[in-house]
Amino acid sequence: GQSLEQPSEVTAVEGAIVQINCTYQTSGFYGLSWYQQHDGGAPTFLSYNALDGLEETGRFSSFLSRSDSYGYLLLQELQMKDSASYFCAVRAMANQAGTALIFGKGTTLSVSS
Amino acid sequence: NAGVTQTPKFQVLKTGQSMTLQCAQDMNHEYMSWYRQDPGMGLRLIHYSVGAGITDQGEVPNGYNVSRSTTEDFPLRLLSAAPSQTSVYFCASSPTGTDTQYFGPGTRLTVL
Numbered sequence: 001g002q003s004l005e006q007p008s009e010v011t012a013v014e015g016a017i018v019q020i021n022c023t024y025q026t027s028g029f030y031g032l033s034w035y036q037q038h039d040g041g042a043p044t045f046l047s048y049n050a051l052d053g054l055e056e057t058g059r060f061s062s063f064l065s066r067s068d069s070y071g072y073l074l075l076q077e078l079q080m081k082d083s084a085s086y087f088c089a090v091r092a093m094a095n096q097a098g099t100a101l102i103f104g105k106g107t108t109l110s111v112s113s
Numbered sequence: 114n115a116g117v118t119q120t121p122k123f124q125v126l127k128t129g130q131s132m133t134l135q136c137a138q139d140m141n142h143e144y145m146s147w148y149r150q151d152p153g154m155g156l157r158l159i160h161y162s163v164g165a166g167i168t169d170q171g172e173v174p175n176g177y178n179v180s181r182s183t184t185e186d187f188p189l190r191l192l193s194a195a196p197s198q199t200s201v202y203f204c205a206s207s208p209t210g211t212d213t214q215y216f217g218p219g220t221r222l223t224v225l
Contacts, residue, residue: 008153033212040201042216043156087155091212100146100161100171100205101214105154 002026004088004104011110012078020073020107022088030091032064032071033101037085046073046086075109083111114139117217119204125223126194134189134220136204144207145187146171146214147179149200156203162187194224 004024012018022032031050035043047055049064049071061074075082085108089101120135138145146161148171158171162181176198178190187206191198201221205214 031212033214035214040150040219042203042218043214044216045213048212089156100144100158101156101212102158102172103148103156 002090002102004090004102006086006088006104006107008105009108009110011112014078014080014111014113016078017074017076018078018109020075020086020088020109022071022073022104024069024071024088024090024104026069026090029066029069032062033089034060034062034073035087035089035103037087037106039084043087078111080111080113083109085109116140117204117206117215119202119217119220121220122218123221125225126191127225128195130194131190131192132194134191134202134204134222136187136189136217137185138187138204138206138215138217139185140206140208140215141184142206142215143184143209145181146205146207147177147187147189148203148205149173149198150203150219151200159189159202196224198222199224 006022033048034046037043047062054063059076064071085106087103087106089103117138143164147159148156157173160179162168203219204217207214
């Protein structure tokens with residue numbers, strides 16, 4: 001089966017940089033995704049890494065090391081609106097891209113002024 | 114496009130009652146999934162479908178049934194509701210070949 005571990009809470013101040021780590025155990029690996037969720041609303045897609053290295057999308061970056069079964073989400077120039085829960089996720093089934101995901105329990109990020 | 118829609122937004126049931134949570138998408142996505150979210154537990158996969166007529170179980174399928182008669186709709190049925198099924202239920206869809214899931218707004222279910 002699959003399991004993912006991420007910290008339950010992270011706090012930071014506006015303008016800072018924060019890193020949310022995710023370690024995973026999977027029977028097969030087809031990529032690591034990150035989702036953001038505000039106050040119990042619908043989760044929204046942030047980024048996806050299939051290969052080792054850094055993917056950058058504006059203020060957000062995501063990193064993957066397959067040899068270490070590890071990834072992280074990096075949020076720069078933090079804003080109050082970044083206060084949310086962040087989930088890492090892996091594909092539930094082999095060779096079925098997009099079918100369904102297994103999620104970590106989420107990291108609650110609190111940004112203060 | 115409306116994206117992924119879910120009805121109802123809120124529902125209260127008594128133990129033993131049955132109901133269907135509706136999910137529809139207008140993006141012509143082949144893949145659809147149901148998740149439940151409980152405090153401190155993240156999102157857990159209940160059932161998923163790779164296309165009309167094809168469904169499979171996820172992490173926590175017990176107590177739930179699904180069917181997929183059309184590409185657009187993927188209803189989730191609770192046959193005999195239990196208090197342990199009190200949760201927020203999210204439906205999601207994704208296009209073939211990507212891991213990007215598009216989530217609906219959720220249904221908040223309370224079973225008394």
